[in-house]
Amino acid sequence: MKNSSADTPRCDWDFKLSAVISSSSSPSSDAIGVLEFDPTNSLLATGGIARKIRIYTAANLPILKEGCDYCIYTPAKLSSLKWKPRSGSRLLGSGDYDGVVMEYDLERRLPVFERDEHGGRRVWSIDYSAADPSLGASASDDGTMQMWDTRCDAGTSVAAVRPDRAGFSPVCCVEFDPLGGPTVALGCADRRIYGYDVRKAAEPVFVLEGHEKAVSYARFMDSETIVSSSIDGSLMTWHVEDRRLIRRYRGHVNSRRFVGLSVWRGSGGLLSCGSENNRVFVYDRRWGDPIWACGFDAAPQQNQGFVSSVCWRQTAGDCCTLVAGGSDGVLKVFEGRPRD
Numbered sequence: 625m626k627n628s629s630a631d632t633p634r635c636d637w638d639f640k641l642s643a644v645i646s647s648s649s650s651p652s653s654d655a656i657g658v659l660e661f662d663p664t665n666s667l668l669a670t671g672g673i674a675r676k677i678r679i680y681t682a683a684n685l686p687i688l689k690e691g692c693d694y695c696i697y698t699p700a701k702l703s704s705l706k707w708k709p710r711s712g713s714r715l716l717g718s719g720d721y722d723g724v725v726m727e728y729d730l731e732r733r734l735p736v737f738e739r740d741e742h743g744g745r746r747v748w749s750i751d752y753s754a755a756d757p758s759l760g761a762s763a764s765d766d767g768t769m770q771m772w773d774t775r776c777d778a779g780t781s782v783a784a785v786r787p788d789r790a791g792f793s794p795v796c797c798v799e800f801d802p803l804g805g806p807t808v809a810l811g812c813a814d815r816r817i818y819g820y821d822v823r824k825a826a827e828p829v830f831v832l833e834g835h836e837k838a839v840s841y842a843r844f845m846d847s848e849t850i851v852s853s854s855i856d857g858s859l860m861t862w863h864v865e866d867r868r869l870i871r872r873y874r875g876h877v878n879s880r881r882f883v884g885l886s887v888w889r890g891s892g893g894l895l896s897c898g899s900e901n902n903r904v905f906v907y908d909r910r911w912g913d914p915i916w917a918c919g920f921d922a923a924p925q926q927n928q929g930f931v932s933s934v935c936w937r938q939t940a941g942d943c944c945t946l947v948a949g950g951s952d953g954v955l956k957v958f959e960g961r962p963r964d
Contacts, residue, residue, distance in 0.1 A: 639906070640959055640960075645957070646690050647678075647690070656672045656933050656953060657671060658705045659884070661935055661937050661938065667680065668682050668685065671698070676695045681693055694733070696733050698720065701721040702719070705750075708757055723744045725740070737774055742768070743766055750798065759772075759773060760773075766792075788814040793812050794813045795812050800822070809844065810842065811841055812838070812839055815836065818831055830864055830867055831867075836854070851909075853883075855878055859895060861909060873907045873912050877901045878900055883899055884948075884949075891940075894909070894936070903920065904918055904931045904948040920950050931949070932950060
């Protein structure tokens with residue numbers, strides 16, 4: 625489905641930069657690969673190639689300039705973080721470059737769970753089921769999505785899914801329906817988005833095709849709408865029930881890196897992603913062109929930096945908060961308010 629020429633984007637929001645937070649590490653070793661607010665929106669976790677999980681108090685973000693509340697050192701570079709639902713923001717899961725899934729107890733600041741079903745191949749993404757938080761899933765370079773139960777011993781998968789049975793394409797992302805439905809969505813390097821029913825995952829319940837290159841992210845806007853991102857330089861929204869493309873979004877630059885994708889499920893219906901030209905972009909789900917963008921420095925064309933991760937704070941009401949992380953390890957916090 626093409627965007628109508630009559631669909632002129634309108635920005636109903638005023639965004640302003642409220643904080644710039646730098647790490648104490650060298651920029652070359654501190655690219656931020658993942659940002660994740662906890663279910664209460666009171667804590668922010670970050671991870672990346674520095675082999676650290678950093679924890680921030682969300683209320684303190686606007687006044688921070690450097691540093692975090694505390695950090696946990698990890699054995700490998702991190703590609704994914706996910707807070708475990710119903711754990712009181714105490715348990716945080718991670719997926720790493722060595723193919724290992726771990727779960728950390730933040731009160732003790734120690735790992736309490738570890739599994740390695742991916743044969744040492746990088747885990748790109750993990751998630752927990754909102755309906756049953758003991759059920760988790762990991763997506764990997766080995767071409768599989770593994771579902772596992774944190775109450776069971778490592779090595780025992782609930783289910784193993786290989787979407788691309790012919791080509792063994794890497795699975796780049798996994799997300800359960802955050803509203804508690806039975807669907808889990810996968811984005812695959814074979815350019816497709818797959819949906820499986822967790823109760824019977826032998827065959828996909830839907831396959832969405834339209835991207836021209838690998839799908840790096842798939843996120844639920846709601847139980848019937850999925851947003852996908854690809855290194856073809858586009859985002860797409862899909863209606864799951866009839867497998868219909870709703871809209872394609874272009875404006876950011878993305879041809880080879882993971883640049884993040886986040887959906888604000890509040891009243892705004894906003895999407896955000898990073899970009900390889902070192903800018904953060906916001907789209908309104910109603911229009912295919914961006915409604916707002918902001919650079920991470922004055923002259924992005926003069927360096928090789930890029931915005932590598934984004935995350936909306938899932939708050940109710942009219943105001944919104946967007947955090948973006950860069951390949952230089954810098955966090956930027958933006959506050960949005962509706963225009964009068």
